[in-house]
Amino acid sequence: MNVPGLVLVIALAILYSSGFYLLLQRSLMRVVFGIVMLGHAANLSLMLTDAAITLPPLLGGRSGQISDPLPQALALTAIVITFGVTTYLLALAYRVWLGDANDEVPDDLEDRRIGRLSEPEDSQ
Amino acid sequence: MNLLLAGPFVIPLLGAGITLLLRRTPRSQQVAGVVTLAAVVADAAWLLSLTADGTVLTSHAGNWPAPLGITLVADPLAALLLTVSAVVLILVLLYAIGQDIGGLSRATPQTFHPLYLVLTAGVCLSFLAGDLFNLFVAFEVMLTASYALITQAPTRARVRASMIYTVVGLTSSILFLTGIALVYALVGTVNMADIAVKLDGAPDDLRMVLALLFLVVFGIKAAIVPMHFWLPDSYPVAITRISAIFAALLTKVAVYAIIRTQTLLFGGDDVSAVLLWIAIATMVVGIMGALVQDDINRIMSFALVSHIGFMIFGLALNTVAGIAGVMVYLVHHIVVQATMFLVNGLVRQFVGHTSLRSIRGLTAVSPALAIYFFLPAVSLAGIPPMSGFIAKVALFQAGVEVGGWLTWVAIGAGLLTSLLTLIAIFRVWTRAFWGTPLPDMLTARAELKRGPDAAGLRMMTATTGVMVAVGVLVALLGGPLVDLSFTAAHDLLDGGAYIEAVLPGGAS
Numbered sequence: 001m002n003v004p005g006l007v008l009v010i011a012l013a014i015l016y017s018s019g020f021y022l023l024l025q026r027s028l029m030r031v032v033f034g035i036v037m038l039g040h041a042a043n044l045s046l047m048l049t050d051a052a053i054t055l056p057p058l059l060g061g062r063s064g065q066i067s068d069p070l071p072q073a074l075a076l077t078a079i080v081i082t083f084g085v086t087t088y089l090l091a092l093a094y095r096v097w098l099g100d101a102n103d104e105v106p107d108d109l110e111d112r113r114i115g116r117l118s119e120p121e122d123s124q
Numbered sequence: 125m126n127l128l129l130a131g132p133f134v135i136p137l138l139g140a141g142i143t144l145l146l147r148r149t150p151r152s153q154q155v156a157g158v159v160t161l162a163a164v165v166a167d168a169a170w171l172l173s174l175t176a177d178g179t180v181l182t183s184h185a186g187n188w189p190a191p192l193g194i195t196l197v198a199d200p201l202a203a204l205l206l207t208v209s210a211v212v213l214i215l216v217l218l219y220a221i222g223q224d225i226g227g228l229s230r231a232t233p234q235t236f237h238p239l240y241l242v243l244t245a246g247v248c249l250s251f252l253a254g255d256l257f258n259l260f261v262a263f264e265v266m267l268t269a270s271y272a273l274i275t276q277a278p279t280r281a282r283v284r285a286s287m288i289y290t291v292v293g294l295t296s297s298i299l300f301l302t303g304i305a306l307v308y309a310l311v312g313t314v315n316m317a318d319i320a321v322k323l324d325g326a327p328d329d330l331r332m333v334l335a336l337l338f339l340v341v342f343g344i345k346a347a348i349v350p351m352h353f354w355l356p357d358s359y360p361v362a363i364t365r366i367s368a369i370f371a372a373l374l375t376k377v378a379v380y381a382i383i384r385t386q387t388l389l390f391g392g393d394d395v396s397a398v399l400l401w402i403a404i405a406t407m408v409v410g411i412m413g414a415l416v417q418d419d420i421n422r423i424m425s426f427a428l429v430s431h432i433g434f435m436i437f438g439l440a441l442n443t444v445a446g447i448a449g450v451m452v453y454l455v456h457h458i459v460v461q462a463t464m465f466l467v468n469g470l471v472r473q474f475v476g477h478t479s480l481r482s483i484r485g486l487t488a489v490s491p492a493l494a495i496y497f498f499l500p501a502v503s504l505a506g507i508p509p510m511s512g513f514i515a516k517v518a519l520f521q522a523g524v525e526v527g528g529w530l531t532w533v534a535i536g537a538g539l540l541t542s543l544l545t546l547i548a549i550f551r552v553w554t555r556a557f558w559g560t561p562l563p564d565m566l567t568a569r570a571e572l573k574r575g576p577d578a579a580g581l582r583m584m585t586a587t588t589g590v591m592v593a594v595g596v597l598v599a600l601l602g603g604p605l606v607d608l609s610f611t612a613a614h615d616l617l618d619g620g621a622y623i624e625a626v627l628p629g630g631a632s
Contacts, residue, residue, distance in 0.1 A: 023295065028287060035294050042301035049309035071308065074257055078301055081264050085294060088271060092287050099280040114416050 008048055015041035028093045028103040039082035046075040129183040129196045131167040132206055132248035136160055140241035147234035154221045157237045161214040168206040175203040178611045180625035190626045191315035195254030199622055200612035202251040205380055208455050212372050212462045213244050215591050219466055220365040222583030233276055243269035250377045255315045256304050267293045274362045282361050289358035296344035303337045317626035320388050320619055335390040345378035348436055349406040352429045360421035364469025371428050372462035376454055379435050387616045399440030400530050406433030407541040414548045420478040423548055424464050430541055431457055437534050438519045445522035447613035452605055453515040456598055463500040463591045475565055485561030489569050494557050496592050505546040511599040
């Protein structure tokens with residue numbers, strides 16, 4: 001593997017791991033950043049597949065001379081989708097923040113109720 | 125042929141545009157929505173009649189032969205699911221319109237109809253997509269519409285629930301994209317038939333990794349245990365029509381994607397044992413969750429999770445009988461699950477909420493409602509002669525044929541789950557439907573009957589009745605349905621007909 005390729009692979013590893021780390025946070029803004037990072041990671045991994053292909057599908061030229069257009073087309077579509085959904089997610093996070101001025105993921109009330117069932121039941 | 129195959133997703137997209145233009149006049153918007161979906165139903169039924177004998181129809185966009193161009197494929201499985209989905213979609217839309225007529229839902233946003241039609245387009249394209257990337261785009265179209273739909277009539281709880289839903293959906297989409305990148309890096313194509321041919325020569329461990337990755341991707345969307353946690357938190361919070369359509373279709377589209385990828389691309393046997401364990405866990409954990417819930421909608425959401433396990437079980441068997449069982453189960457479950465959520469919607473309409481703690485004697489308030497609940501409920505539990513019974517018998521028979529201790533454990537888990545489903549349902553029945561109704565429930569009912577909402581309420585009840593009838597029809601048509609499923613399952617496991625139809629002569 002050539003040097004630029006290796007750099008991309010390392011970048012991918014960093015993006016995926018920090019993306020998933022942020023996704024597991026309790027603050028919604030961090031979750032949104034996590035999604036953004038993961039989205040970039042996925043798009044980047046689409047671009048990387050280019051190197052694995054020996055023949056560009058339409059022309060059949062020698063590898064290394066012409067880059068395969070398909071991953072770029074796919075990445076373009078994926079980028080548009082990621083952008084669109086990120087915008088929506090930001091609007092949603094803002095809405096949650098407007099609702100009660102903090103953006104932490106709440107506890108599940110029903111879960112809490114079932115958890116209490118194992119304790120002595122209060123009479124209905 | 126091109127138009128026929130493209131119809132199920134082009135028509136709703138056109139309809140979405142038209143309904144967006146008609147947003148100032150709600151009545152014409154409703155008419156346009158129903159006409160659009162009726163056209164989709166007709167198109168899907170036509171496709172089903174053409175493919176019923178096992179024919180695989182293909183259409184190449186711009187006449188670029190596969191694997192270069194975009195390919196649409198309709199085999200019996202896709203056509204069958206397309207038809208059932210279209211029927212459920214139009215019935216839920218009629219229910220929603222009934223809700224709007226009386227103003228029961230208070231301020232339905234004008235964006236409901238366009239979003240609903242975009243969701244339809246996404247669902248239909250998922251069934252027809254012939255390559256992985258189009259499947260991804262179809263999922264995105266469907267999910268993006270669903271992200272927006274789940275926040276309709278936004279309350280604080282709804283916005284929070286939709287945040288969880290959106291983030292989980294996005295995570296699985298991103299993993300899907302990564303999976304596509306890995307497949308493309310390995311075989312240099314995204315066309316599913318082409319991948320199936322080329323992946324045969326790939327190393328076994330790589331195939332296994334890819335199969336598991338796709339299982340995780342679609343497993344999150346299908347809510348199989350242990351990736352089910354998001355579903356009971358988000359579905360019950362949404363308004364009735366939305367949760368009905370989500371419960372009926374979105375998880376099933378993911379199950380369809382699991383079937384398609386695991387049979388066509390990976391040949392199934394790689395992950396069979398994993399699938400069996402997942403099936404057992406999904407069935408048992410899901411139904412355990414349903415047993416302790418208090419809200420009817422949450423009970424149904426957990427039951428939904430547990431019954432996804434049955435479909436995974438059939439797929440794990442990796443035999444013709446097993447896959448055929450999954451198809452029957454899919455058809456049965458799409459209809460029954462939608463009905464259950466619509467009935468819950470009616471309960472909420474009558475009583476104002478769906479918490480078991482303060483509902484009693486619904487049978488006395490509305491006998492029709494009791495029948496509407498009872499029929500799909502016993503079908504869900506698998507009591508003969510309902511459609512759930514036919515589907516479960518088909519699955520268990522397939523399991524007995526395969527044998528092996530793990531399969532027997534799974535069959536045991538399936539029987540236990542059916543029993544526990546029955547208990548969960550009777551818990552709802554005894555608490556909510558039997559007994560003397562609370563006085564304020566009777567007055568609320570009388571007011572509803574006299575009030576301005578009466579016409580809308582009649583339409584909602586009638587639509588739910590039709591949905592219940594469709595559920596019974598599935599049972600009556602059991603014979604032809606099983607025959608069709610066996611034809612389709614045979615082709616699915618063989619894969620030859622599909623690949624031959626997409627890539628004539630195996631050229632690539």
